[in-house]
Amino acid sequence: MNTVTVYTTTRCPYCVMVKNFLVDQNIAFKEVNVETNPEIMHELVKQTGQMGVPQTKVNDKWVVGYDPNNIMMALKN
Structure with a gap:
């Protein structure tokens, strides 16, 4: 089971x-x-x-920005 968390801002x-x-998907x-x-932002920058x-954050891997390819690769690993 994958765990995916997206860290965002309002705009x-x-x-x-x-x-x-x-x-x-x-x-x-x-x-x-x-x-x-x-x-949480401070924690994110630290990590x-x-x-x-x-x-x-896909399981234990971080994907920065809009990067669908790396998100999908992280989900497969």
């Missing part, structure tokens, strides 16, 4: 693209809006070294 077009992609995911929870969103 991020690439976040919407990632969520739409996951919905289109029938992949269940949890969304965490880091804009409303700065503590990935990246300030931007979207960041998608």
Whole structure:
């Protein structure tokens, strides 16, 4: 069973693209809006070294930005 979490902000077009992609692929995911929870943003930066969103955690792998290929590869591993 895959666990997918998408870290987003409110007005991020690439976040919407990632969520739409996951919905289109029938992949269940949890969304965490880091804009409303700065503590999670700090944790994210600590884990990935990246300030931007979207960041998608697929199981234990991180995919930064809108990157459907890497999301699918992470799901297969």
